[in-house]
Amino acid sequence: MHTEYDPGAVEAAAQQYWNANGSFRAVEDPSGEKFYCLSMFPYPSGRLHMGHVRNYTIGDVIARYQRMLGKNVLQPIGWDAFGLPAENAAIKHGIPPSQWTRSNIETMKGQLKRLGFGYDWSRELATCDPDYYRWEQWLFTRLMQKGLAYRAKATVNWDPVDQTVLANEQVIDGRGWRSGALVEKRDIEQWSVRITDYAQELLDAIDTLHGWPEQVRTMQRNWIGRSEGVYMEFGIAGSDQALGIYTTRPDTVMGVTYVAVAAEHPLASARAEQDADLAAFVEECRQGGTTEAELETMEKKGHRLGLDAIHPITGESVPIFVANFVLMGYGTGAVMAVPAHDQRDWEFAERYGIPRKQVIVSADGSDCGIADCAYVERGMLTDSGPFDGLTSEQAFDAIADWLAERGKGEKRVNFRLRDWGVSRQRYWGCPIPVVHGADGEVRPATDLPVRLPEDVVVDGSGSPLKKMPAFSELPDGGQRETDTFDTFFESSWYYARYCSADCDGVMLDERADYWLPVDQYVGGVEHAVLHLLYARFFHKLMRDEGLVDCDEPFANLLTQGMVIAETWYRENADGSRTWYNPADVEVNRDDKGKLLGGVLRADGEPVSFGGVEKMSKSKNNGVDPEALIERYGADTVRLYTMFTAPPEQSLEWSDDGVEGAARFLRRLWSLAAGNAEAVQAAEAGGADTDERAKDARREVHAALKKALFDFDRQQFNTVVSACMTMVNTLQKLDATKPAQAGVLREGLGILLRLLAPIAPHVTHLLWRELGFGDDILDAGWPEVDDGALVQDSVQYVVQVNGKVRAKVSVSTDADKSAIEAAALADENVRRFIDGVEVRKVIVVPGKLVNVVAK
RNA sequence: GCCCGGGUGGUGAAAUCGGUAGACACAAGGGACUUAAAAUCCCUCGCCUUCGGGCAUGCGGGUUCGAGUCCCGCCCCGGGCACCA
Numbered sequence: 001m002h003t004e005y006d007p008g009a010v011e012a013a014a015q016q017y018w019n020a021n022g023s024f025r026a027v028e029d030p031s032g033e034k035f036y037c038l039s040m041f042p043y044p045s046g047r048l049h050m051g052h053v054r055n056y057t058i059g060d061v062i063a064r065y066q067r068m069l070g071k072n073v074l075q076p077i078g079w080d081a082f083g084l085p086a087e088n089a090a091i092k093h094g095i096p097p098s099q100w101t102r103s104n105i106e107t108m109k110g111q112l113k114r115l116g117f118g119y120d121w122s123r124e125l126a127t128c129d130p131d132y133y134r135w136e137q138w139l140f141t142r143l144m145q146k147g148l149a150y151r152a153k154a155t156v157n158w159d160p161v162d163q164t165v166l167a168n169e170q171v172i173d174g175r176g177w178r179s180g181a182l183v184e185k186r187d188i189e190q191w192s193v194r195i196t197d198y199a200q201e202l203l204d205a206i207d208t209l210h211g212w213p214e215q216v217r218t219m220q221r222n223w224i225g226r227s228e229g230v231y232m233e234f235g236i237a238g239s240d241q242a243l244g245i246y247t248t249r250p251d252t253v254m255g256v257t258y259v260a261v262a263a264e265h266p267l268a269s270a271r272a273e274q275d276a277d278l279a280a281f282v283e284e285c286r287q288g289g290t291t292e293a294e295l296e297t298m299e300k301k302g303h304r305l306g307l308d309a310i311h312p313i314t315g316e317s318v319p320i321f322v323a324n325f326v327l328m329g330y331g332t333g334a335v336m337a338v339p340a341h342d343q344r345d346w347e348f349a350e351r352y353g354i355p356r357k358q359v360i361v362s363a364d365g366s367d368c369g370i371a372d373c374a375y376v377e378r379g380m381l382t383d384s385g386p387f388d389g390l391t392s393e394q395a396f397d398a399i400a401d402w403l404a405e406r407g408k409g410e411k412r413v414n415f416r417l418r419d420w421g422v423s424r425q426r427y428w429g430c431p432i433p434v435v436h437g438a439d440g441e442v443r444p445a446t447d448l449p450v451r452l453p454e455d456v457v458v459d460g461s462g463s464p465l466k467k468m469p470a471f472s473e474l475p476d477g478g479q480r481e482t483d484t485f486d487t488f489f490e491s492s493w494y495y496a497r498y499c500s501a502d503c504d505g506v507m508l509d510e511r512a513d514y515w516l517p518v519d520q521y522v523g524g525v526e527h528a529v530l531h532l533l534y535a536r537f538f539h540k541l542m543r544d545e546g547l548v549d550c551d552e553p554f555a556n557l558l559t560q561g562m563v564i565a566e567t568w569y570r571e572n573a574d575g576s577r578t579w580y581n582p583a584d585v586e587v588n589r590d591d592k593g594k595l596l597g598g599v600l601r602a603d604g605e606p607v608s609f610g611g612v613e614k615m616s617k618s619k620n621n622g623v624d625p626e627a628l629i630e631r632y633g634a635d636t637v638r639l640y641t642m643f644t645a646p647p648e649q650s651l652e653w654s655d656d657g658v659e660g661a662a663r664f665l666r667r668l669w670s671l672a673a674g675n676a677e678a679v680q681a682a683e684a685g686g687a688d689t690d691e692r693a694k695d696a697r698r699e700v701h702a703a704l705k706k707a708l709f710d711f712d713r714q715q716f717n718t719v720v721s722a723c724m725t726m727v728n729t730l731q732k733l734d735a736t737k738p739a740q741a742g743v744l745r746e747g748l749g750i751l752l753r754l755l756a757p758i759a760p761h762v763t764h765l766l767w768r769e770l771g772f773g774d775d776i777l778d779a780g781w782p783e784v785d786d787g788a789l790v791q792d793s794v795q796y797v798v799q800v801n802g803k804v805r806a807k808v809s810v811s812t813d814a815d816k817s818a819i820e821a822a823a824l825a826d827e828n829v830r831r832f833i834d835g836v837e838v839r840k841v842i843v844v845p846g847k848l849v850n851v852v853a854k
Numbered sequence: 855g856c857c858c859g860g861g862u863g864g865u866g867a868a869a870u871c872g873g874u875a876g877a878c879a880c881a882a883g884g885g886a887c888u889u890a891a892a893a894u895c896c897c898u899c900g901c902c903u904u905c906g907g908g909c910a911u912g913c914g915g916g917u918u919c920g921a922g923u924c925c926c927g928c929c930c931c932g933g934g935c936a937c938c939a
Contacts, residue, residue: 214858215857215858215933218857218935219858222857223935246938247939248938324937326939342939344939416938589881643867645866646867654881656880657865657879659880663893710870713870715868720878721867721877721878722877724879725878795874797873799873802919807874831906839919842919844873847873848873850873852920
């Protein structure tokens, strides 16, 4: 055995062994317990970053841990291969997106393999392969037949130069991010999927996701946004038409003093044709952006429609306004306004001189004035005719019933969730499998898969598919749809396809029911809503198609924290900042190690500290994983990322910390290498004859107990701590003494297995070198020997009035009075209780004694 | 504004049921080995101290024999949502 730890050689040997033995090939085995562990697959952007390394290390630690517990583990990997960056790279470098993507996959695959992750590579998939996307095309055609996919006009951000739809985040100051052209709102035909049909089920099932972080469950609930309210119809003066509105506060209906409609509301459009002022206002509203920031700064404005609405209960006339804050996309695009009891209505009324009418007062007589702001609490109705004296809750039902009896309204449940618009005017995506027939009929494509032509030139102006008659024109005169799917479509079902990755006749086979649901899903919290909601929805679509039999795709979810690092900058003359990589900065600290400042190594001049931020290109504070692996080895990088912070917290990068992790593995190596012969020859037992051996054995088993607990709750940083404690303990043993050699052998056997999920290569090799067996993966999981934890005497902490005054050693079998007597006999304790009355003595068995004295 | 997290040494963090606050590391300081450096090993390491002890888990109260942990009120930081009627 080499005395020097050489991670490069160790890791190559371990990986070669796993490859040769097919160690991570997962095979269905109904006789055993299965465990499906999945990390969110990467977008093949070019190279792995530290966030990937952290994500996949967490997943791999869990997968290997479950494997060593004896479960049948599946841990697959693949590529989220469609997407916009490939098109941008194509424009910039003149390479087809497919080529760029596939070469990135090769690079990143090499990096993943170098990290030693236990993936079943036989199930690898890339979403840009027709063998993959043909099945989502097939499912989409089924959805069309079921009426769950439909085509409708939707308002989008349209870039008139690039001839494409832009996502909200691609619109900067009202202009296209690439073309710089003024973005227009445009209504175009888009394919949508009826996720709203599943809104209630998606909401209800959140309650069953016990293995998900509460934060993510709350975000999904908010996103679905269920509200209970009442739909009611106002009359329109001088017309027999009705204006439907939705409200969650029907109890305030008697306080309505105006009604507001969205600029896009048909009523507004109709009136605008005769009213130039109104038309101008409607146009102004349409120009307004849809982003959050714009909405926040937007002034609340309105314009009289020139029509009155007729109150459904009182029959009174109230004015109708067009208001820029009313959203066409929610409810009916029209609201009743109650300035007395809604803050937004209150402000609007203030501005336009509309009266306020108070109809709710507090039930307990506390202040409920509306002079300074709206009174928005629920309470008791007043000035509300037949409903006077009812509570808000009673009035909700009474008013809904009153309206329903007269056919003027009904209770209604509303969701914030919108149907999922899946069309993108993009090239590098899965073609939507639809044909626009020469007869004008739109029908599902029958010649699946509809293959995306890969040998194309992308110039950024519109989708190249539109310019490819060979793709779009069909022999019968029909036209293929040239839009592609939103890339969330591919990532919504990949977890299921891994189960049946080689299936070429169907989307999924019975193996999906063996593996699903995913037992542990690991990924970034940034996917808390979109990806995780779409995937849940897709799962239910597949269930209803008979493809899977469980209701939810992911039983447990772990959202890992960000990887962050120091940032350093210099201010430029124009106020902008130039960011310097922390690796190029020499940091100065004071005597206590507190950060004082830094200088740039290149020129010795100072740079300013910019705080600790998420690793990013823009702040130039990234660390390249490959360089680290090159220098320290994969085990060190894995160990560092596990040790520095618990998985869900952010991880602050520190070069010194990596050095510390490397140091620990070197110490482990020299502990094993320095005692290899003694350990191989050692016999178990005999620890009781040697105090030191006995103590060490107790410490090892105490650390083991802690580590098992922490593995179970996925707090891997303290698992590593426990392993470090074991090394510290075992290092003190003298292997020439048989009893101590025995404990060393037992301790190393425990330690290597605990560490194996985290640092798999070095533990694999040491396990073999020390003669424990051939394959640590199949060695079984260590168990605590409670006998080793037993002590002859226990150290009690003695407190006087809650303050620690002494520590006394008491025989383990001592009874309460003996413990109490020992505590009170202590010299230092006496000093504090002499001359005062002892009122009570509390004894916590095995732990402490608290003497309560006057 | 609303909803979640969080605030503990110079730093990352730990503390399972309310029971010794700071495990395990990093940094720093001192020492050994070395021609020297690296590596390695040993010691010190919350603050104050008259060396008895006192004070310390964002701030102020409370419950308790005992509070980082539970309750009430506040401050700060991070994340999410937000004209949703």
